[in-house]
Amino acid sequence: MRHLMKTGLRGSTALSPADLTLKEGGEDDPNDIVTKAIGDLTETVNKRFDDQDADRKKLSDRLDKIEAKSNRAKGEGEDDPDEAAAVEKKAFGTYLRRGDAVPDEDRKALTVANDEQGGYLAPAEMSTEFIRDLVEYSPIRSVASVRGISSPSVKYPKRTSGTNAQWEGEAEEAQESTVTFGQLEVPARKLMTYVDISNELLADSGGTAEAEVRLALAEDVGKKEGAAFVNGTGAGQPEGLMTHTGIAEWVNGSTTAVSPDAMVKMMYNLPAAYRNSGTWMMNGTTLGVIRTLKDGDGRFLWQPSFQAGQPETILGRPVIEAVDMPDVGAGAFPILYGDFSAYRIVDRLAMSILVNPYLLATKGLTRIHATRRVGGRVLQAERFRKLKMSTS
Structure with missing residues (x-):
């Protein structure tokens, strides 16, 4: 039978007799084999031409659409966002490199002016920083x-009285003493809003609004409890x-000016155990007055750190500034001195x-509740002295 070998058919549009080789050993008609091979090749070539025509048609249609779009007058909002962004980036890069020497076409891409309002269409930036007023409160907790x-x-x-021992002679009988006791209760009060x-x-603040509410509540509670202490x-x-x-x-001796001698005497009126662990307390206005006072030798009562x-x-003892203390004035008590460990603060609930x-x-509202339970009381009043702006 003779077999037909097809060679060189790729990319060909016609079959040459030289490309056909007949081999001995078959009984098929050579003419039929050649005819069939030519038909298959023709079909393959025609299919490839059809595919190429289809691709060219798609490309042509796409070019027609692009051309029609570029020729059509653009209305407001029809610009391609990606294309506009690319133009703006290019124009901005040119501005960074060349400064004022920017071509007119690039300058137009950078201009966002509104001639009717004489301003610029630039949105305001929203900062995450809140502007808030200062909240001051008395630092009683620190002492x-x-x-x-x-x-x-x-x-x-609490022991309210002590024993009464007496000197007795030999063989004399001792006298009885009594000791009395009491209680001091410090209740936890409730502060809420x-x-x-x-x-x-x-939702729109991204959590910052709730954080500010919590901060405002904490500042309010701190201020209110400091004032109560x-x-x-x-x-x-x-x-x-x-x-x-x-x-x-302790009487100051004047209704208008703080007396340095009165402060010294008031301080040393306390027992030594309380005096040596005492602290001065006054507001900032009074502290400013005290800083100008001097003793009889011309030395300032106040000493810096x-x-x-x-x-x-002041007179060797620390001072705290309490905003809730009164100013210097007739009948007022602008200065307190004592051992503040005798003032007890109890925390029941933070x-x-x-x-x-x-x-x-x-x-469409959310309610945020705040509750604070805290108490305070003077346990030993004899550990404190307060200065009265009076002459008697």
């Missing part, structure tokens, strides 16, 4: 005795240092925040 409790109140046993805030504001009435709130009736007064971390002193998104959900 007072602070305890944590797990009950609504705490009671401290709530804030309603829009759900939209909570100084001037609290003890009825529904902590008892303040300046409202305790057992603290002895000569070492980092050490407080400034400031607790409860977020309730369900109560006002129909109004």
